[in-house]
Amino acid sequence: MTPNPLPAIALVTLLGCGLFSGCATQASRAPAAVTRAPGVAAPAPYPSTYRPLPATDTLIRNATVLTGTGARLDAADVLLAAGRIAAVGTSLVAPAGVVVVDGSGKWVTPGIIDVHSHLGVYPSPGVRAHSDGNEMTAPNTAEVWAEHSVWPQDPGFAAALAGGVTSMMILPGSANLIGGRSVTLRNVPARTVQEMKFPGAPYGVKMACGENPKRVYGEGRKTAPATRMGNMAGYRAAFIEARRYLDEQDRYERERARKPDAVPPERDLRSETLAGVLTGGILVHNHCYRADEMAQMLDLAHEFGFRITAFHHAVEAYKIADLLARENTCAAMWADWWGFKMEAFDGIRENIALVEAASACAIVHSDSEIGIQRLNQEAGKALAAGQRMGLALGPEQAITWLTRNPARAIGVLEQTGTLEPGKRADVVLWNRDPFSVYARAERVYVDGALVWDLADPARQPVSDFALGTTEAGGGR
């Protein structure tokens, strides 16, 4: 297939993410713990060095507020203080020294969270030298970590910020059955990925169903897996290996209690990641389009005693929305992508709304450096499709697909995703109903700091790469 002359979505779909990505999130109470390392407990490596940008306490007055908890408050105020949501309500008193922003006619929402992004690992420009999202060398590469590929100078981060995205999970691609660890980032300009890492966010692992692994290995290399049953055998073998690894660790710990000089088993990064899944600290994000395959994956999880946090690209989630609700597994979906590959042939516009209507956890994700810039519109289209078929939905539900539910899936809901007092002040001020095609994010706050201001070029970050190569601003 030749490159599309119109680069963005189609090209990304075919070369980068759509075909080679996938994920799932988990709605567990996810401890921040990582995997157990052999030997003495060491601090988690590659720690976050994120520090909030300087913030000024801010009171946004008289706006329509979607709290992300399912509520809509009209003519309401939101107070950001010391980097946290301090209060949400009507007629709040402005503390001394607070910056007051008039929100009349405007809307306030929690910062948008994209549960499925490849920013940084498939950055712009999309040259081969930048293609760092798919370790396409073996069907199980659970040992690789997406954060080791992230290029913080991807101009896409600032463009996403202009669309109100304050946090996102960066995943490896979907060429492999098990593609590696994901990383959750704060969307702030940074020199290193460590400066973006969301403090305390649990790791995820990317798994992929269906066409991609069998095409890359079976069709492309004549090695396993070549079929969907081969895919399943591959996951099972990987988790058997991980279980064995955990058992060896346990055996060693017991032995060490008796014999201080016991020899620890050899460290294995690949099994470490999957052992983290089995012990619950690492959340499973599973690229999986078809309803029947999602059901297979849920049974796989039962066989090995782990949970699947979320299915990503769940184009057929509407067919098993009841099952997803029962299993407490989220579905991360596009509003209207379909038909670009066989397993996407049954996509419908009502997918997201039907998952919501079944009381399952619905998420709108992007998987695209273009789509991430207007997730609000994608949710708007999904909302309209649901309303058109007669479902009782409004903006107060639709916002949960962009904030609360992805926060839950990533494992950071206690910290962000809703406008509840005490949470991080990740907030967007929109110039109108955010689900409108005409909506723009006027101000974006991360931890209470104004990180994007539509009216002030001084508050519009520009990446190193964009510097001197373009006249377009950071929001492009």
Added chain:
Amino acid sequence: MNTRVLAACLLLAAGPACAGVIVIRGATVHTLGPAGTLAAATVILRDGRIEQVGRDLAIPDGAAVVEAAGKEVTPGLFDAYGRLGIEEVDLVEETVDSGAKGLPYSAAFSVAEAIDPRSVRLAVNRSEGITSAVVAPEAVPDATGIAPVIAGQAALLHLGTAAEPQVSTPAGFVFTYGEAGAENSGGARGMALLRLRELLDDARDYARNRAAFEAGARRDYAATRVDLEALQPLLAGRVPLLIEAQRASDILAALRVAGNYGLRSVIIGGAEAWRVADQLAHEDVPVIFDPFDNLPAAFESLDATLANAARLHAAGVAVAFVTSAHYNPRNVRQLAGNAVAHGLPYAAALAAITAVPARTFGAAATTGTLEPGRRADLVIWSGDPLETSSFAEQVFIGGELMPAQNRQTLLRERYRRLGGPLPPGYTKPPR
């Protein structure tokens, strides 16, 4: 609204049977013609054409009346550069007819004959407002990485329900330039332009020396006889060269060559077109692009920006929008809405998905505006046609109401309620 008359027309599925007279009353009508936008207007369709658009028009006897107060009406939307009808599932190769590899043909290759009017993708997009489509070929490299310098002929497709597709071809010839074009010609932009010039020289020479060619008395040409023959409408300026290019300097270089041969040009892609907007306006070259493309996706599009549409329009360049995803031309109206949010006047945004592509491909006398005599290709929208919350309520092509049902609506109805006594497989439309 007189749904029965319309429904009857639909069931009969015969243009002439429904031809009669249909009146759409009370809507805000965006004519995209000299009449501009009319509030509470009436549109009268007769025998598949637009008879009148205006306020306070008399309703002809026996007309089927669609009450559309509170609705908005636009011309049918264009897929200005896509693959409707020749691509069903991108990654299922046997459903894709956009290009062939390893054969010597180029300009003579037409996508028109492969078009399947019963395509699922086509039907889904049609019921959401797409009524015309430019179907474009792509240059596919052979085993050595070389592709024809002209990919082939684009076709203009009318999306009615007739079993035999209504297609006109050639609607243009595709020349892939820029990074992809360089790659297709061994890795250098100059080589792509060299091959283009050689091909055009040969086509011109061939046209002047057909008899000598047939007698074997001409030098060797860089293309086959059928290709050289096919290029004549391009050399005559009857159809445009569709130049796929992003970088400002690439646009200018390709236009220079096209200009030397007197060709009409259209820029496809044009991420940096705004940088050469004055030249494009001066030479009356339209730009067809996806206004979402705002990232430096490649070194050829470093200056991509959401302001592209507004800047081109302000300079006097005709802009048309196309979705990068071939499966979703229905989203062109979202592109147009975003362009408005980034400074493009509303009327120009509507024109970018209707009148401009019609004019660009020589169909302005037929479709793209709501003016008397034009084919009755139009959409009744639930509200602002560019807004995410709006949807196409009724789509007419040639005065015929298009089916609202498609594979996606059938799937939705099948899975609307889970947990019934029988498996979903028993839920299907009545025969």
